[in-house]
Amino acid sequence: MSAATPDPVAERGPGSASVSVYNVANLLTLIRILLVPVFAWLLLSDGTGWRIAAFAVFVLASVTDKIDGELARKYDLVTDFGKVADPIADKALTGAALIILSATGELWWWVTAVILIREIGITVLRFAVLRHGVIPASKGGKLKTLLQIVAIGLFILPGTPDPLRWAVMGCALAVTVVTGVDYLVQAWRLRRGAASS
Numbered sequence: 001m002s003a004a005t006p007d008p009v010a011e012r013g014p015g016s017a018s019v020s021v022y023n024v025a026n027l028l029t030l031i032r033i034l035l036v037p038v039f040a041w042l043l044l045s046d047g048t049g050w051r052i053a054a055f056a057v058f059v060l061a062s063v064t065d066k067i068d069g070e071l072a073r074k075y076d077l078v079t080d081f082g083k084v085a086d087p088i089a090d091k092a093l094t095g096a097a098l099i100i101l102s103a104t105g106e107l108w109w110w111v112t113a114v115i116l117i118r119e120i121g122i123t124v125l126r127f128a129v130l131r132h133g134v135i136p137a138s139k140g141g142k143l144k145t146l147l148q149i150v151a152i153g154l155f156i157l158p159g160t161p162d163p164l165r166w167a168v169m170g171c172a173l174a175v176t177v178v179t180g181v182d183y184l185v186q187a188w189r190l191r192r193g194a195a196s197s
Contacts, residue, residue: 026077026079028071035093058093065089095116115172118176128187148176
């Protein structure tokens with residue numbers, strides 16, 4: 001998920017039955033999903049050229065997330081498909097990158113585990129509490145997305161100094177955990193408020 005794009009679960013709106021699923025925002029989401037196996041194959045290939053290509057695909061896929069979210073909101077192209085597929089595309093892209101980087105020994109597995117558990121868990125939680133209300137995307141959440149994208153990109157891009165990679169990844173990990181706890185608190189308050197009303 002790109003840094004400037006608000007969380008689709010929280011801010012894409014309720015959706016409308018009159019909006020066709022065949023629209024440009026959903027097309028970009030589908031393209032992002034299809035880019036995931038291409039990205040994974042490139043990242044697993046040997047050679048600096050392949051690595052640079054993987055970085056380019058990662059950046060391209062991240063940019064499409066920003067664009068499809070803006071188009072969906074600006075032109076009222078929100079659909080149920082988009083609300084479900086968009087977070088799946090985001091998690092698939094970052095998840096593939098983190099898992100491959102850990103499998104190749106470039107990133108500690110516990111870092112990948114913490115990030116993926118937080119991302120998947122909070123996404124499921126937000127869907128689970130929708131009947132009680134919407135948990136809005138926070139500035140911390142947007143910062144988390146930016147740091148994750150930059151950190152993963154630095155690990156993918158060949159020649160990046162290790163201290164820089166780990167410094168940014170450390171910041172991304174810290175913000176990921178803190179914002180995850182914040183969303184848990186918000187969900188608990190939302191459910192408590194619904195139960196008392």
